[in-house]
Structures are given as structure tokens and as C-alpha cells.
Amino acid sequence: MTEQKPSVGFIGLGIMGQHMAGHILAAGYPLNIYNRTRAKGDALVAQGAQWFDSPGAVAAVSDITITIVGYPADVEQVYLSKGGIVAKARPGAVLIDMTTSSPALAARIAQAALERGISALDAPVSGGDVGAKAGKLAIMVGGETSAFNQVLPVLELMGANIALMGKAGSGQHTKMANQIAIASTMLAVAESVSYARVAGLNPLQVLKVIGTGAASSFLLNGLGPKMVDEDFAPGFFIHHFVKDMTIALEEAKKLGLDLPGLALARRLYLTLIDNGFGEEGTQSLYRVYNAIHAEAG
Structure with a gap:
């Protein structure tokens, strides 16, 4: 019997996120998506992804939730707001923020996640749209080793150079x-x-x-x-x-x-x-x- 792959949520389908989410879906992971502009998710939905109407709704049904949004204020909103990702995530889930954001905010999110029995990694990327399309991004990660090892197979679908740099905030x-x-x-x-x-x-x-x-x-x-x-x-x-x-x-x-x-x-x-x-x-x-x-x- 083939082992069921963990479900992955992906929030943020911009120039890079579109490709990154596509690699995950192509590898056979159940993919749940959200983006502020819904039309940017249409191609992925046509390929089998499931659309949800909020970041929290994505996190509620995903074993791993990935975000790549615009600004630290956006990160704080999708993670820490009432009904956001941290509040709605499943127990035991791993959250991965791939936005370039504030190290201090990454540490706050990790602590808030820990208090709910979940893990959070900060994992910003480098390589632009070219690296995202090729699945060859550099991914620099901050957070707990156990959570990093748990999600490494998914990170490897998006990046060619992936490193755990230290505690929460170290990726940023x-x-x-x-x-x-x-x-x-x-x-x-x-x-x-x-x-x-x-x-x-x-x-x-x-x-x-x-x-x-x-x-x-x-x-x-x-x-x-x-x-x-x-x-x-x-x-x-x-x-x-x-x-x-x-x-x-x-x-x-x-x-x-x-x-x-x-x-x-x-x-x-x-x-x-x-x-x-x-x-x-x-x-x-x-x-x-x-x-x-x-x-x-």
C-alpha cells in the first residue's frame, strides 16, 4: 500500500509562489491553496488543488502550511490574527513562512505556535522567479531540527540548497x-x-x-x-x-x-x-x- 503523503497548504501565489506550489502538487501531495486574488489559483485548481477562502481555512486542513506573502505586516496578519494560521492549524502541524520578513516576527510566530503544540519555521528563499520555476531555490531555515527534518522532503521540491541555520529567526x-x-x-x-x-x-x-x-x-x-x-x-x-x-x-x-x-x-x-x-x-x-x-x- 502506498503511504499517503501529508497534505500541504500554500498561501501566496505570486511570481514565485505559483511555481513553488506547482512543484508540490506535481509531486503528488494533496494541495490546499489560498491567495488574495483568486484568479491566480485557477491553474492550480484545474490541476487538482483545492481552493479555500482564507489562510486559516487552509491551515485547518493541512499537515504542513507554507506562506510566501508580501510584507511583515501581511505575515503577522495571516499567522497571528484571530482565525489566522496559528489559531486554526492542526495539532502537530508544521508552519513554514518563506516570505522575507522580520527575524523578531519569526521568533514571535514560533513561540505562538509552540504554545499551541505546533511548529513554525522561517524559511526565506533566494533565486527569484527563475529559481522558483526550476525548483532550484536556496532555502535558509530557522527553527527546530525535528520540524525541519519533518518537512525537508517538501522543501527539496522547491530548492536545491537547503540549510538549517539555527533557532527561529535565523533563516531571516x-x-x-x-x-x-x-x-x-x-x-x-x-x-x-x-x-x-x-x-x-x-x-x-x-x-x-x-x-x-x-x-x-x-x-x-x-x-x-x-x-x-x-x-x-x-x-x-x-x-x-x-x-x-x-x-x-x-x-x-x-x-x-x-x-x-x-x-x-x-x-x-x-x-x-x-x-x-x-x-x-x-x-x-x-x-x-x-x-x-x-x-x-
Whole structure:
């Protein structure tokens, strides 16, 4: 007899969540879904997922409940509100928040879950829509080892590099380190492409050469060409990246750290939001350097 797989709830079917939930369903797990915009769940329902009308309703029928929503305020609402996920989850269930959110909030959710006899992990991801579609995300996890081991087979459907980083909140702290590295690297890539263009070089040719040397990175090789082509379609929204950088700066302040590269990147991205580009991808930072050169000219 084939062992019944645990039922999985998935809340948040955006650019990444849609693919992540799809991998779980394709692997034969019973899938229960919710999203604020119901139409985003239609394709999964057509493939066999069950729709529910609230996050709490999903949690009530799921052995594992996964969320990937927008902002810490959204996380707090879906988990800790009256009738939310923590209040409605089954005894023994495991909750996994894959949103990039506040480490302190992750610890609060874990404690609230513990008081109800359930487990909560913070498990933010990196890899964008490309990694989500391929099931190759990096997943950084905070929480109890027993809960991590219990849900690892499900995490492995979405990620290729999965690590338990420590107690509750540690996954979010790790994601902050990731976003800090990305922020300054995006500055560097945009400046490199701008320099190549203004110097009269073929920027794509420059990227092809330097992309195999010490400057090589996913951002240089993946997003550099999009900057050259002025392809600013989102793999990760600017307004979500600004949210992440804001959290990172707040956490750095608590730790007594000054991070000038991160602060500069956030300031430049905020100018893009102010000019109506918040729904574009993070490679749109190149717009800032185009504008600076145009003004200088």
C-alpha cells in the first residue's frame, strides 16, 4: 500500500509562489491553496488543488502550511490574527513562512505556535522567479531540527540548497545577509554596464568577457544583459527589495553596524519607486545611472 503523503497548504501565489506550489502538487501531495486574488489559483485548481477562502481555512486542513506573502505586516496578519494560521492549524502541524520578513516576527510566530503544540519555521528563499520555476531555490531555515527534518522532503521540491541555520529567526537573518550582498552587487553591475557604454564599448561583449573572471556572479551574468537590453520585467519587484533592505538596515542598527553600501542602494531604489518604477525588476537600477549620465551630458 502506498503511504499517503501529508497534505500541504500554500498561501501566496505570486511570481514565485505559483511555481513553488506547482512543484508540490506535481509531486503528488494533496494541495490546499489560498491567495488574495483568486484568479491566480485557477491553474492550480484545474490541476487538482483545492481552493479555500482564507489562510486559516487552509491551515485547518493541512499537515504542513507554507506562506510566501508580501510584507511583515501581511505575515503577522495571516499567522497571528484571530482565525489566522496559528489559531486554526492542526495539532502537530508544521508552519513554514518563506516570505522575507522580520527575524523578531519569526521568533514571535514560533513561540505562538509552540504554545499551541505546533511548529513554525522561517524559511526565506533566494533565486527569484527563475529559481522558483526550476525548483532550484536556496532555502535558509530557522527553527527546530525535528520540524525541519519533518518537512525537508517538501522543501527539496522547491530548492536545491537547503540549510538549517539555527533557532527561529535565523533563516531571516541569513536572508538579510543575502540581500545585503545583492544590494551592493547590483550597484556594481549597474555601474559596470554604464561605464562600458559611456566608454564606447559593446556592453554585452564586456559582460561576456568579465563574466568568466573574478567579477563573475549570477547578477552580472543574469541581470547585466537585461540592463543592456533595458529589459526591466520583474523577476523580483523593486518595492519588495526595498522592503528587504529596510528590514536589513533596521536589523543592522540593532546590531550596531553601519552598512553604507546597503544604505546607498536603498536610497537609489527609492528614487525609482518615487518615479513610478516600483513594479519593475531590480535590474531597473540601471535607469538611475542612465539618468545621471544624461544629466551630466
